[in-house]
Amino acid sequence: MAARGADYEVTLIDEHPQELKNMSFDAPYFYGSGLPASLSDETAVFDNVLSSNELLLECVENEVDVKIGVVAWGAFHNAPNSQHIGTPKVGIVSREGNELLEYDALILATGSRDFVPSFKGWELPGVLGGKAGAKLLTSYQCFNGTRCLVLGTAPLAVEFARAACDRGIDIAGFVEPTSKFQAGDQELEWALNAGIPILYESVILEAGGTDKVSSATVISTDGSGKQAEVECDTICVSIAVLPNVELPAAMGCEMQFAEEHPAWVPKVDSNLQTSVQDVYWLSAFNAQDDQIPRILSAVGDAASASEAPTGTTQHGARAADYINVWVAKLLEMGGSDVVLCQCETVTRSEFLELQPPRYLKAGMRHPHVAVTGGDAGPKISQDLTKRMTRVGMGHCQGKRCRDEAAVLLSQHYGIPLKDIKPGSYRFPVRPIDMSLIAAEDDDYHTREKWPHWMHEEVVPESVAGTAKR
Amino acid sequence: MMNYDVIVVGSGLLGLSTAYHAQKAGARVLVIDRGAVAYEASSRATGYLSLRADDPDEAPLAGMAEKLWDTLDEELGYPTEWTQKGRLWVAFSDKQLEELHQTYKAFTRADFGFELIDAQACRELIPILSPETRAGLYTPRSGHANPQRVSQAYAWAFQDYGGTILEHTPVYSVIAEGGKAKGVKTAAGDILADRVVLCAGGYNANLLEPFGVVFPVATVRLEALVTTPLPPMYEVGFIGLNGLSIRQTKRGNLHANGGPHEWVDLDADIEPNKPNTPIVRNLVRRMIEAFPVAKGAQLLRTWAGVLDITRDQKTIIHRFDHPEGLLVAAGAGHGFGMAPAIGIAMAELALKGHTSAPIEGLSLERFAGLSPTWKAEKKWDAGSYNT
Numbered sequence: 046m047a048a049r050g051a052d053y054e055v056t057l058i059d060e061h062p063q064e065l066k067n068m069s070f071d072a073p074y075f076y077g078s079g080l081p082a083s084l085s086d087e088t089a090v091f092d093n094v095l096s097s098n099e100l101l102l103e104c105v106e107n108e109v110d111v112k113i114g115v116v117a118w119g120a121f122h123n124a125p126n127s128q129h130i131g132t133p134k135v136g137i138v139s140r141e142g143n144e145l146l147e148y149d150a151l152i153l154a155t156g157s158r159d160f161v162p163s164f165k166g167w168e169l170p171g172v173l174g175g176k177a178g179a180k181l182l183t184s185y186q187c188f189n190g191t192r193c194l195v196l197g198t199a200p201l202a203v204e205f206a207r208a209a210c211d212r213g214i215d216i217a218g219f220v221e222p223t224s225k226f227q228a229g230d231q232e233l234e235w236a237l238n239a240g241i242p243i244l245y246e247s248v249i250l251e252a253g254g255t256d257k258v259s260s261a262t263v264i265s266t267d268g269s270g271k272q273a274e275v276e277c278d279t280i281c282v283s284i285a286v287l288p289n290v291e292l293p294a295a296m297g298c299e300m301q302f303a304e305e306h307p308a309w310v311p312k313v314d315s316n317l318q319t320s321v322q323d324v325y326w327l328s329a330f331n332a333q334d335d336q337i338p339r340i341l342s343a344v345g346d347a348a349s350a351s352e353a354p355t356g357t358t359q360h361g362a363r364a365a366d367y368i369n370v371w372v373a374k375l376l377e378m379g380g381s382d383v384v385l386c387q388c389e390t391v392t393r394s395e396f397l398e399l400q401p402p403r404y405l406k407a408g409m410r411h412p413h414v415a416v417t418g419g420d421a422g423p424k425i426s427q428d429l430t431k432r433m434t435r436v437g438m439g440h441c442q443g444k445r446c447r448d449e450a451a452v453l454l455s456q457h458y459g460i461p462l463k464d465i466k467p468g469s470y471r472f473p474v475r476p477i478d479m480s481l482i483a484a485e486d487d488d489y490h491t492r493e494k495w496p497h498w499m500h501e502e503v504v505p506e507s508v509a510g511t512a513k514r
Numbered sequence: 515m516m517n518y519d520v521i522v523v524g525s526g527l528l529g530l531s532t533a534y535h536a537q538k539a540g541a542r543v544l545v546i547d548r549g550a551v552a553y554e555a556s557s558r559a560t561g562y563l564s565l566r567a568d569d570p571d572e573a574p575l576a577g578m579a580e581k582l583w584d585t586l587d588e589e590l591g592y593p594t595e596w597t598q599k600g601r602l603w604v605a606f607s608d609k610q611l612e613e614l615h616q617t618y619k620a621f622t623r624a625d626f627g628f629e630l631i632d633a634q635a636c637r638e639l640i641p642i643l644s645p646e647t648r649a650g651l652y653t654p655r656s657g658h659a660n661p662q663r664v665s666q667a668y669a670w671a672f673q674d675y676g677g678t679i680l681e682h683t684p685v686y687s688v689i690a691e692g693g694k695a696k697g698v699k700t701a702a703g704d705i706l707a708d709r710v711v712l713c714a715g716g717y718n719a720n721l722l723e724p725f726g727v728v729f730p731v732a733t734v735r736l737e738a739l740v741t742t743p744l745p746p747m748y749e750v751g752f753i754g755l756n757g758l759s760i761r762q763t764k765r766g767n768l769h770a771n772g773g774p775h776e777w778v779d780l781d782a783d784i785e786p787n788k789p790n791t792p793i794v795r796n797l798v799r800r801m802i803e804a805f806p807v808a809k810g811a812q813l814l815r816t817w818a819g820v821l822d823i824t825r826d827q828k829t830i831i832h833r834f835d836h837p838e839g840l841l842v843a844a845g846a847g848h849g850f851g852m853a854p855a856i857g858i859a860m861a862e863l864a865l866k867g868h869t870s871a872p873i874e875g876l877s878l879e880r881f882a883g884l885s886p887t888w889k890a891e892k893k894w895d896a897g898s899y900n901t
């Protein structure tokens with residue numbers, strides 16, 4: 046709206062409402078496998094998502110070209126070793142097909158996603174993330190569940206719980222690994238007034254149920270081993286959110302590690318411009334409170350680019366510490382025989398030992414570790430662990446497991462997260478139907494000039510060796 | 515100061531395979547790489563062993579590699595996903611059919627049992643082939659493997675013998691004194707060894723320049739992709755004459771590469787940039803043309819790799835007399851499949867000065883008199899696209 050107000054032509058792209066099938070890959074949010082069937086009513090879903098978003102409607106009225114249900118799967122600009130892109134462009138894909146949109150300025154405001162660590166039974170329908178839960182309740186207005194256990198007590202957890210209560214859903218309790226209610230006293234008071242039990246110094250041991258969640262086993266972390274069975278049909282994991290950085294990372298924006306989140310975020314100047322020209326990072330994870338005017342003034346005045354580095358911000362307690370506590374306690378209580386990667390069915394121990402995937406039915410002659418020696422460079426590369434174990438290589442593109450995997454590596458090897466190189470992000474930033482992303486503009490020139498893969502090219506008679514002739 | 519028997523520059527498959535065999539033979543070997551182990555071409559390849567049947571100089575080395583592949587898992591001690599199920603070229607149009615016949619003729623220069631087969635026979639090998647399938651060129655020989663596993667298998671097997679890998683350490687030059695190789699200058703200081711083996715991909719040319727060598731390689735960026743996993747459908751290595759090579763991985767993904775490419779320059783200190791471009795959409799289109807069922811899958815991931823191509827697109831294996839102790843190898847676009855054999859040849863040449871591997875005709879001698887401006891003449895200089 047601000048850009049439109051400044052008289053720019055503006056296109057706004059957002060992937061919601063997502064197709065049910067695409068939601069099942071848990072991107073951007075961790076919806077889990079228990080998505081309500083009512084989501085397949087696309088007309089109703091479009092209505093719900095649009096009508097619950099007043100700002101979006103306002104955009105439509107003000108001639109912002111609003112493209113919803115559309116994914117920005119990639120972005121392309123001339124860069125070293127790729128000099129033939131021409132005008133910078135974004136690849137977008139809808140339910141109908143794909144197109145390339147040219148831009149003068151690209152504002153990445155891709156928001157955040159759920160951090161959901163593994164526990165026994167976390168693949169059962171009924172387990173979902175706090176962002177997913179809130180989105181399903183307030184935007185899609187489709188929610189499966191009547192009694193929900195909430196993991197975590199950070200603001201996200203309370204936000205979800207409040208939204209759930211408003212819609213008549215029972216909150217079976219909050220599970221908190223420390224002795225402190227993270228969202229603060231005011232929210233604690235709300236929870237107590239609402240009569241919601243708070244299970245301090247506890248984590249979840251297991252989600253129970255055969256074909257969907259019917260209970261949760263919560264275990265005390267005080268060493269007593271005390272367990273409690275909580276009856277519930279949904280488990281909402283609301284521990285932390287992390288920025289959606291796959292698009293800037295994959296398009297080559299320089300990234301930096303923000304200790305407190307803990308996450309890799311694009312490096313920006315004081316106008317929020319990334320290392321890629323005309324590409325801006327607008328995010329709740331940035332420190333500035335006047336991000337929009339800064340970006341707009343920079344877009345209007347190309348010469349205004351500034352070198353000053355900027356910090357990042359945080360909501361309340363350090364998410365990094367909270368994530369660390371959760372991962373450590375879940376491992377301590379749940380052990381290492383828990384599936385860490387749902388797509389590829391890899392347990393925590395198989396991952397940490399770098400075991401080849403089960404379907405290869407092969408072992409390793411000697412054990413090896415992920416840590417590499419030498420003084421330079423990262424100490425662990427998640428690309429290596431991904432290649433060897435397939436954790437992060439599955440259908441969800443690592444969105445479920447990559448963050449917990451990094452924290453596990455960090456704790457297991459005693460290597461700070463900043464020294465662990467995250468697995469490379471690649472286009473497309475969501476899995477895309479092949480039929481939708483296939484080029485329609487495969488013109489005569491492309492076809493005629495399409496080379497055969499070089500090494501399969503036949504060596505011409507004139508240069509073929511003569512050894513055996 | 516550190517001291518080794520052999521320094522290998524580059525931890526791609528050529529470097530790792532050479533290092534593995536030299537260490538196994540008893541030498542103390544150090545592998546140095548600017549980046550992480552096998553982070554460049556070797557882990558980004560499709561994973562085919564090209565038999566080089568069209569070139570009688572290279573075919574014997576490919577034949578040697580083929581035998582090594584068959585027992586590589588046991589040799590190294592780690593799974594490589596080697597799948598020995600042959601290779602199949604398929605034509606989908608009249609024009610491609612004509613190319614197929616030419617290819618067949620060229621492939622009879624060596625004896626790898628290639629035969630032309632009809633569409634029905636093609637479909638027996640790959641049931642999901644398009645109805646447009648016209649004919650195929652097939653050999654039951656050779657196969658494919660998982661490049662990431664193969665590279666790491668060599669790295670681990672090398673370390674199991676006590677070998678050392680130094681990552682994130684660019685090599686700037688080769689140190690030579692009195693006509694002999696003495697070691698290398700790196701970002702971490704000088705490291706010494708009497709034998710220096712250059713396996714730094716396209717950067718070999720930069721390292722050889724101070725010795726007055728015009729090393730005939732150019733570097734190129736290529737794109738690749740995988741789909742989400744599908745049920746097992748075929749195992750042969752497929753090469754579509756519509757311009758896409760596609761193998762089905764053990765996990766079920768369709769893994770492909772092909773299409774336009776861009777020639778690039780390299781720098782010792784910087785990881786070569788290798789972005790994908792919108793051309794991946796055209797790769798997808800070709801995959802669907804070849805295998806209509808691919809429509810039901812999803813595009814999961816794309817990536818690109820940079821690799822070195824030699825002027826005549828053939829392997830280079832060379833041991834210099836001046837300076838003595840300096841060696842170089844180039845994979846020429848099919849180094850993945852050749853690596854098991856190239857490593858043995860290079861290790862033997864480095865340690866013994868000679869090798870039993872069939873490398874006749876693969877030395878630098880064939881390029882005597884190469885014009886210093888050959889890259890520009892061939893439009894293989896940085897920035898050229900699709901030439």
Ligand SMILES: Cc1cc2nc3c(=O)[nH]c(=O)nc-3n(C[C@H](O)[C@H](O)[C@H](O)COP(=O)(O)OP(=O)(O)OC[C@H]3O[C@@H](n4cnc5c(N)ncnc54)[C@H](O)[C@@H]3O)c2cc1C
Nearest residue numbers: 058059060073115116117154155156157200201204289329
């Ligand atoms: C618990 C909690 C409490 C908070 N309290 C406050 C508060 O009191 N005050 C305050 O100012 N802020 C608060 N915030 C922050 C505020 O809610 C968020 O900053 C805001 O929702 C973020 O908006 P956004 O537009 O950055 O991201 P989002 O709302 O996440 O929007 C990003 C959108 O981009 C879409 N997207 C991402 N990638 C792609 C792609 N490749 N293609 C297409 N679409 C894509 C996503 O699906 C999403 O719809 C709070 C946040 C949390 C979690």
Ligand SMILES: Cc1cc2nc3c(=O)[nH]c(=O)nc-3n(C[C@H](O)[C@H](O)[C@H](O)COP(=O)(O)OP(=O)(O)OC[C@H]3O[C@@H](n4cnc5c(N)ncnc54)[C@H](O)[C@@H]3O)c2cc1C
Nearest residue numbers: 524526527528548556560561562685819845848849850851
């Ligand atoms: C998309 C794609 C598909 C392919 N498909 C196949 C296939 O199916 N079959 C096949 O046989 N081949 C294939 N290839 C080619 C094959 O990958 C290469 O020929 C082979 O990997 C070359 O191995 P290498 O060790 O020489 O190079 P690389 O693996 O590139 O290794 C060179 C190493 O040298 C390092 N280095 C460079 N400069 C320096 C320096 N100054 N100091 C220190 N280290 C340095 C680099 O970091 C790198 O790790 C493919 C390539 C690509 C990109």
